[in-house]
Amino acid sequence: MDKREARSFLSVHRPSEDPVDARIAEAKKQATADPELAQWWTEEQELDRAIGAKLAAVPVPSNLRARLTSRPIPLPVAQRSWRRAALAAAAAVVVALAVLFGSWRGPFKPAASLADYRDEMVSFISLKPTLGLETSDLTRINDFLAKSGAPSQLELPPPLRRLEPVGCRTLRFRGQDVALVCFRRESGKTAHLFVVNRAALRGLRAKPQFAVQGEWTTATWIKGDHVYLLTVQGDQSTTEKYISDT
């Protein structure tokens, strides 16, 4: 092994670990007999430490920790073992009854409740998330969403179509892709429209559902295969006017 080869193998070896390759072991042995190579390897480790220290100093968003600990994340199941046991027993009874009465149609598809979805989406916009695409062009928004694998080909109520789009982004909710499209309202405030596939949620009703969460009023409705959730700062009547058919 020449020195150049030895340097290439030593450059990936950490002294704290056993060599994972026979060639690295050989290069290490060579370094013990060659002071120049040993010196090169020492400098190489210093450089790695310097680069590692710089990368460890890359700033982390100041609100990230709060976002992780304040979002409605479920408690780890280990902390509610009695509930898990009760739920497991109840689930076993349901499956047994389903099989017994011939209504079993394969494994359950887990779906979140509308309330959970609504809570998470409202808390998401409370953090003032940035957009993946800023544009007032709905066609570009649609292309972006389609390319991201999020719901696209959105069917918007006429009043929303009349608002100026600001942009969009995608996010994930319990393993599902969600599209977020923002519109500038007449007041200058933002209307946030979340769209997720219908199969992702349970507890849906045919009629639009309204809910108030702090300063936000939400409206949820179903159109085609999608569930639309609009969040607006204001009361129900303010929100209603954006989802009317005219």
Next chain:
Amino acid sequence: MAEVDFDQLVDEFYMSLYRFALSLSRKETDAGDLVQQTFYAWASKGHQLRDASKVKTWLFTTLYREFLAKRRYDERFVAVDDDSKFEEPAHVSPSAVDALDAVTVQDALLRLEDRYRGPVTLFYMQQHSYREIAEILAIPIGTVMSRISRGKAELRKALQDPFEHNARKIVQMEGEQAHG
């Protein structure tokens, strides 16, 4: 497995998970989402992990899988790795790196090809053994080593750009003083 305090887990790992996510996604918003999704997965499924010593690897593996799932619609870079190929990295002085700010070094890292960024980031974090890196990225250990080798060589080249840029500025300033 002994109960793990959620907030403590966040405190211990969220920064390194964020930096790993940023190196993969190159976007701060996506990196934050990936970390959030990872802790969500922990809250939902972490209890299934039987070995407490594997929590760190579990979190990094989960984040990497979330990243792969998220970009499943993107065009994927397909390349055949030659596991035996190692490269000698170009020489850069540690003091020259000390003179750079963290964002400049991060920018150089983000310029690496996709397949090198994950292994190189985990290598520099110094928190994972090579076997753990192989487990997180689901690639053979030989591939981990060769990707780290070639990724480090690419990173050095990228880091040399700012040095050359600064050197040119110094020469230019000296020239200006001579005329002054």
